Amino acid sequence: MYCVKCGVExxxxxxxxxxxxxxxxxxxIPVDPAAAEAAAVFPPSTPQPHAKVSHKGIxxxxxxxxxxxVIILFLCDYNFNGGxxxxxxxxxxxxxxxxxxxxxxxxxxxxPVIFVPTSFAAAALYLLYISEATGGGWFMSxxxxxxxxxxxxxxxxxxLVRYVRxxxxxxxxxxxxxxxxxxxxxxxxxxxxxxxxxxxxWSLYPLTAGVLLGIMLIVIALVPVLxxxxxxxxxx
Amino acid sequence: xxRSADSSRTPSEGGRKLRWxxxxxxxxxxxxxxxxxxNNVFRLSATLTENIDPATLQxxxxxxxxxxxxxxVRLRTGLFWYFLEEVPKAPPVQRENSYPLTPMSFADIQKxxxxxxxxxxxxxxxFFHALTDGNGGLVFLKTLTAEYLTQKGVDIPNDNxxxxxxxxxxxxxxxxxxxxxxxxVSAGRKEAPAFRLTGEKEPDGYLNVxxxxxxxxxxxxxxxxxxxxxxxxxxxxxIECFIGIQNERVPHRKRHRAVKICVPVNLRKMFTSESLxxxxxxxxxxxxxxxxxxxxxxxxxxxxxxxxxxxTSKQMSAKIAANVNAERVWALKIxxxxxxxxxxxxxxxxxxxxxxxxxxxxxxVVTLPAEMEAHVERLDFVLGVQAxxxxxxxxxxxxxxxxINFIRNTKEPTLELKFFTYLLKLGIRAAxxxxxx
Numbered sequence: 001m002y003c004v005k006c007g008v009e010x011x012x013x014x015x016x017x018x019x020x021x022x023x024x025x026x027x028x029i030p031v032d033p034a035a036a037e038a039a040a041v042f043p044p045s046t047p048q049p050h051a052k053v054s055h056k057g058i059x060x061x062x063x064x065x066x067x068x069x070v071i072i073l074f075l076c077d078y079n080f081n082g083g084x085x086x087x088x089x090x091x092x093x094x095x096x097x098x099x100x101x102x103x104x105x106x107x108x109x110x111x112p113v114i115f116v117p118t119s120f121a122a123a124a125l126y127l128l129y130i131s132e133a134t135g136g137g138w139f140m141s142x143x144x145x146x147x148x149x150x151x152x153x154x155x156x157x158x159x160l161v162r163y164v165r166x167x168x169x170x171x172x173x174x175x176x177x178x179x180x181x182x183x184x185x186x187x188x189x190x191x192x193x194x195x196x197x198x199x200x201x202w203s204l205y206p207l208t209a210g211v212l213l214g215i216m217l218i219v220i221a222l223v224p225v226l227x228x229x230x231x232x233x234x235x236x
Numbered sequence: 237x238x239r240s241a242d243s244s245r246t247p248s249e250g251g252r253k254l255r256w257x258x259x260x261x262x263x264x265x266x267x268x269x270x271x272x273x274x275n276n277v278f279r280l281s282a283t284l285t286e287n288i289d290p291a292t293l294q295x296x297x298x299x300x301x302x303x304x305x306x307x308x309v310r311l312r313t314g315l316f317w318y319f320l321e322e323v324p325k326a327p328p329v330q331r332e333n334s335y336p337l338t339p340m341s342f343a344d345i346q347k348x349x350x351x352x353x354x355x356x357x358x359x360x361x362x363f364f365h366a367l368t369d370g371n372g373g374l375v376f377l378k379t380l381t382a383e384y385l386t387q388k389g390v391d392i393p394n395d396n397x398x399x400x401x402x403x404x405x406x407x408x409x410x411x412x413x414x415x416x417x418x419x420x421v422s423a424g425r426k427e428a429p430a431f432r433l434t435g436e437k438e439p440d441g442y443l444n445v446x447x448x449x450x451x452x453x454x455x456x457x458x459x460x461x462x463x464x465x466x467x468x469x470x471x472x473x474x475i476e477c478f479i480g481i482q483n484e485r486v487p488h489r490k491r492h493r494a495v496k497i498c499v500p501v502n503l504r505k506m507f508t509s510e511s512l513x514x515x516x517x518x519x520x521x522x523x524x525x526x527x528x529x530x531x532x533x534x535x536x537x538x539x540x541x542x543x544x545x546x547x548t549s550k551q552m553s554a555k556i557a558a559n560v561n562a563e564r565v566w567a568l569k570i571x572x573x574x575x576x577x578x579x580x581x582x583x584x585x586x587x588x589x590x591x592x593x594x595x596x597x598x599x600x601v602v603t604l605p606a607e608m609e610a611h612v613e614r615l616d617f618v619l620g621v622q623a624x625x626x627x628x629x630x631x632x633x634x635x636x637x638x639x640i641n642f643i644r645n646t647k648e649p650t651l652e653l654k655f656f657t658y659l660l661k662l663g664i665r666a667a668x669x670x671x672x673x
Contacts, residue, residue, distance in 0.1 A: 006653060006656075006657050006660075007657070007660055008448075008656050008657065008660060008665070008666060008667075008668050009665055009666065009667040009668065010667070010668055010669070011449075011667050011668065011669035013669050013670075014668070014669060014670065014672075016672070017668070018444075018446050018649060018652065018668055018669070018670035018672045019446070019649050019652050019653035019656055019657070019668060020649075020653055021649075040671075041445075041447070041669055041670070041671055042332060042333070042334050042335060042336070042355065042445075042671040043331070043332055043333065043334050043355060044334060044673075045334035045335070045442065045671075045673040046334070
C-alpha cells in the first residue's frame, strides 16, 4: 500500500499514513483493521488518564500562603501592642488581595460579572475599615460613591463584553465618557467631603478628553464607511 | 597507567564478589544531566522468525549477564563520583509497552540500569547510556540473542560480535578507553547554537516511533553517485529538511540559526579498542542558512568535507584531551558529588544540547554469524529523545535493508514527513511503519 497523499510505501501495520495522517486507501484492496492490528509493531496503547493537578490542592496551598502572614502579623502586633493596631491595615490588604485573586479560583468557571463587583465590594469594606480605624469618617461622604461608580461602570463594561459580544466601539466610547465623568465625580466629592474647593478645576480636562474620544468612537461605530477607511489605514 | 576498572569485595547476596567500576569519561554526564521524566537511554532490538518464549529468554539473560559485568550493572552513589556495581542477578524480562523507551527513573537505574523486553518475535534491550554506547550494546544484544537461540537448539558460533558466554570478560572490554589516546592539546568547545524543532508534546509522555525500511542497495548506490558515505547522505537530507522547516517557521533569515546534525563517531576503529563501554565522540557538521540558500549538492559537499576534516585521529585525540582533562582537575575531583551534579547539570542545560538539531547515529552494517542470520529477520536501533529537543534518529543496516528509526515526543510528524518524502524525491522508496495511536 502507498499513501495517496505523500506517496510513501506503508507497511501492513498502518491504517493511516504515519507521516501525513491520511487514511490508507486502495480502490481494489479493502483495509483490514484486524490484520493491521495483528501486524502492529508495538502492543496497542491503553489511554492513560492524564494526571490533573488537584484544584483543591492549589486552593489549599494558596489559602495557606495567605493565612500564614495573617497569623504572623496578628501575633506580632498583639505581642508588641497588646491588641490589633497596625496589623489591621496589613491584614485587611491581604484579605482584599485574597478576595480579588483567589476567591474566583474557588469556582469552576468564575463569572467576571459576579467577581468584578465582588472585588469592588471587598475594596469598599477595606476602605470602610480604614476610615473607622483612623476615625476619618470619610467613607460615606467620599469612598463609598467613588467605589460605587467604579463598580457600576466596570460591571457594565464586563457584562456588555461578555453577553452582548458586539458593538465594542460603542462600549469603548461609553467607557471613555464614563471615565471622564468619573473624574468629575471624584473632584466633586473631594471638594464636598474635604472642603478643598468650591468649583471643578482639574477634572474638566479628563472629562473633555473622555467625552471627545468617546463621541469619536461612537461616530466611527455608527458610520461603516468611516470605519472601513480607518481600518485600511491603521490596521496592524 | 590509570586504572579504569576496579573490583572490590562488596557484601552481597550469597557472598559472591560483585564487581564495581567507575563511570567512563563520556558516561559521567548522564546521571548528572537527568531530569524527573528523562534519562539518556537507547534501545536495540532483534526480530526473530518465531515468537519469543519468555522463560527461555530469561534463562538466556541469566547466562549472558555474567559475561557482561560492565553492562549488567546498577548505578550507585559515592561521595565524589557515581560508580557502577554489578547486579547480583539478571533483571526479569518484561513484555513491551505501547511505545519504546518508557521512562527509566533514577530509582530504576539504581536497581538495574538496563532492561530486556519482548513482544511477539522481538527481543529488545534498553540501556542507560552510562553503561555503553550503540556498538557495545549491539554486542550484548547479539550475544543474548545467540544464547537464546542456542537454548532453543540452534548452534551459534562465537564470531561477528557474538561473545562466548562462558568466557571471562577481558580487561580490554572493561577499560575506559578515553583515558588513552588523548593529545597534548585540548580542542575548543565553542560552537554556534542550532535551530531547535518544537511541537506540541504528547500529554502522557508517549513516544512516537516511525521506522523507514529501505533497500540498502538503493541508498548505497545514491551515496556512491554523489561520492559520499551513507551517513553523509542521510545527514545532508536531514539538514535539507531542517532548513525547510526553519524557512517555514522563521520568516526572517536574520533570525535563522545554524542547522547542524550531531553524529556520534565510533572511536574503536580509529584507536584500536575492544572496550564495551562508551567510546564515541560526536561531531556536528552543518550549514548556516543565514549565508544563503543551499542546494542539496552544496549541503552534501559541505558535510562531506566537514566530516573529512574532523574525522581524523588527531582531531579526535584533541577532543578526548578536552574531555579527560576536565575530569582530572583536582579541584573538581575533590568536590562532593552533589555540587558536581549541580555544576554539570547547569552546564548541560545551558550548552549541552544547543549545538545540534538532532542526533543521527548510524551503527552501519551489522553482521551476524550465518547460522544466526537465518533466525534473525531484522535489527533496529532507536535512540531516546533528548531532554530539550523532541526528535532523534537511529540507523543501522542488516542484510539488504537499512532501518531508519525516528523517535519523537511530539504529536506532529513534521520532520519524518519531510525526510521520507525527500528520500522519495531522490528516488529512494522507504516502507514506513509506526506505533501511532
